[in-house]
Amino acid sequence: MIFIENEGNTNPRLNLALEEYVLRNFDPANDYLLFYINEPSIIIGRNQNTLEEINHQYVEKENIHVVRRISGGGAVYHDNGNLNFSFITNHDGKSLSNFKKFTAPVIKVLQALGLNAELKGRNDIEVDDKKISGTAQFSTGKRMVSHGTLLFDTDLEEVVNALNVKMDKIVSKGHKSVRSRVANISEFLQDAIKIAEFRELLLEGLYEESEPFESYHLTAEEWEGVHQLKAVKYDTWDWNYGKSPKFNIQRSKRFPIGEVDMRIFVEKGHIQDFKIFGDFFGKEPLESLEQLFIGTRYEKEDITTLLKDVDIQEYFGDLPENDFIELVYGADVVE
Structure with missing residues (x-):
């Protein structure tokens, strides 16, 4: 395992670009670990409709960064009290959606600090039934990134202010509000420490879990590549917001794998545009599935035939x- 120093950068667009650059360009013979802390920001899941996930007026007023990540799952709020971790490894297919494997070493360190930490639900780490971490994954070829947030001393009121969290998600978790289901790690520690100290304790614990362990500083050339990726992708409106599709049918439902929200534009009985949003985790990019529907008659028989040779679970999980x-x-017409 190689620990990559992010040199104290707190720009979320740069940190997400660094993560993707390592995933796509570093030697696949090695596993990598990355820590980073972001300035106040909302990190949007790969398949989400950004404008419907954020409190747009509040985000603009408070100058909160809005950045889309490459992994699925839901939108999360980051600030200087939130520590993010990322494991970049190979996968054999079995590691995908195996959140237990990648959260286990983090949970072990938290338990060593006296926290009653455990993995619950799809991808959350909880302490005494309070969520203190959410995780997500992305794969490309035989490489994958498994990353997550650790709420250490986050302003939890800002989570409520900045995000538009849908009620069906809250109800499905058995809570009355976002604030009632999340907590900071600092609330459970017997001795007060700063996030920098927590970062070092976590790193020491992970060192013990994976020997040998070394640190790495990117070269000037590698940083240039990271900044280029940031400029052409993470700094762009198209990536972070995307163009809202024209539609006259909306259909959404929350499944055990997460919410699936469809926007369909039907004209003269045929599908002219088809877009899927949600906080689910899938292996394959949705664009190829969405494109299949273009030109198809909006009839159940035609749709069933269209999907005859398509493995839906590659896109959505189970x-x-x-x-x-x-x-x-x-679906109901919502013109």
């Missing part, structure tokens, strides 16, 4: 094909 088809067809 979502039955029949459930997906039922969601696509029979």
